[in-house]
């Protein structure tokens with residue numbers, strides 16, 4: 001008998017060689033139908049593999065990452081089997097899982113073609129193979145046997161992969177007539193796959209090396225229920241509608257120009273105004289929290305980044321230095337604001353009474369990204385961080401952390417990111433030599449973060465070994481309206497830069513001490529934040545932020561003058577509006593402007609002009625009745641104040 005420990009700590013005895021599937025069956029037949037893989041002492045395995053010693057187990061369903069992995073990985077095998085059926089002689093590269101589904105890189109036989117038009121028959125074949133309920137059978141093979149199998153099959157890609165493997169670690173998996181080299185784990189059988197969609201094709205060099213042959217990458221996704229696929233495709237369609245690159249163009253917020261350069265966003269007037277409002281919003285909050293704004297240049301002497309350590313770490317993979325024509329100096333595009341802020345700290349002697357000092361800057365930085373990695377506003381080569389550096393005493397860390405968290409939580413509330421979580425990244429306690437800074441300071445800092453998070457009641461996971469060598473950190477992730485996770489703000493403790501820049505303050509003991517530095521950027525960057533905000537709101541920005549808060553629609557040209565007068569009056573109340581003077585029917589004007597996501601539509605005609613009033617419609621809510629301009633303005637101001645109240 002062996003002891004099996006379950007995640008809740010209960011221990012049950014089973015016959016040796018029991019399988020995960022049998023354990024699931026012993027609990028309930030429902031569970032046995034849903035379970036896809038098993039964790040045995042932390043290693044994910046096939047459900048059908050016998051367990052022969054005491055073990056702590058975890059049963060994985062489709063909801064679990066490990067379950068999805070086994071599901072999609074098995075699906076990649078089924079897709080390969082289907083491809084082989086249509087393309088005898090096809091050679092197979094690798095077939096891993098991705099965030100949403102899986103792919104297989106394949107080398108089609110001479111003259112064969114695979115296009116979108118083939119997707120349907122491929123899907124049908126996959127479902128046909130799935131319905132055969134073929135078991136995934138694992139066998140351990142020797143390296144020589146493995147090489148023999150794939151040499152005979154004529155699949156040089158698998159042969160190359162096997163050559164890189166150690167003898168004694170090689171396993172094959174077979175389902176139906178198809179055998180693949182694979183580490184596993186897989187599903188018990190193909191029958192669990194009930195829905196499939198081939199998503200797309202792409203070209204991919206074998207092993208990512210452009211000197212190698214280009215293979216065809218086939219992307220697919222599968223689910224245990226048809227309904228789940230339908231929902232996934234609907235969500236994908238919604239995501240497409242919300243794509244910030246699409247909406248950014250439609251709403252005239254930003255653009256890119258190949259002449260200006262890849263990954264360098266151009267903020268158009270409406271986007272720049274939106275960004276300015278976000279910056280002003282943050283500036284105000286930061287002022288309330290006693291931050292001091294500073295401004296530093298876009299370039300810095302190479303020596304600065306040698307001192308900071310950035311050059312040694314990132315120099316080779318970054319934009320290369322700019323040389324001055326006369327003095328033979330070298331400058332780098334600023335990759336980070338921190339070194340500049342350290343130099344500001346050093347401009348005068350500091351005492352313990354001066355701390356904490358908080359320097360804030362909307363600092364634009366430039367980082368090289370490969371062209372293939374660039375993506376809208378979320379991956380760019382030039383971006384502006386809502387950056388700040390706090391220099392404080394070790395005993396002030398926790399309070400500073402709490403204050404930064406207050407700012408982050410306020411932002412999330414105002415912008416309606418209601419679903420968020422945090423990750424605390426701490427040291428790997430086994431590997432202390434890896435980290436700079438004293439044991440005592442690390443203990444203090446880590447405890448400060450953990451306590452601060454607990455005090456705020458934030459849902460957080462703790463990851464050991466994820467801290468940077470220079471300090472622990474806290475990252476915030478938000479879920480958008482579609483449930484997608486985005487990483488936003490970071491709060492990072494740093495013992496390294498104060499050391500490298502020899503930052504000091506005079507303590508109450510009259511001795512010199514090193515301050516601790518905190519890097520923090522609640523938005524991350526303006527670019528990334530605006531992208532996330534667009535996708536979260538589908539472009540329906542909150543009233544205080546939106547480029548145009550109201551549009552005035554004269555019923556006919558006769559009322560254009562009165563409409564302009566209303567717009568002017570609203571301007572006096574800081575309300576952004578414009579007049580739709582087009583010679584169109586009022587119904588058409590309403591429809592067009594509703595599509596533009598403008599929150600308030602103001603209609604003016606004979607009656608309104610004579611009574612000096614306006615008729616108000618609110619986006620999504622309809623008619624709001626007749627109001628005086630002042631009344632309307634006060635209503636809007638109140639609506640905004642209620643959101644922005646701290």
Ligand SMILES: [Zn+2]
Nearest residue numbers: 073182183184
């Ligand atoms: Zn596999």
Ligand SMILES: [Zn+2]
Nearest residue numbers: 336337338519
């Ligand atoms: Zn920094």
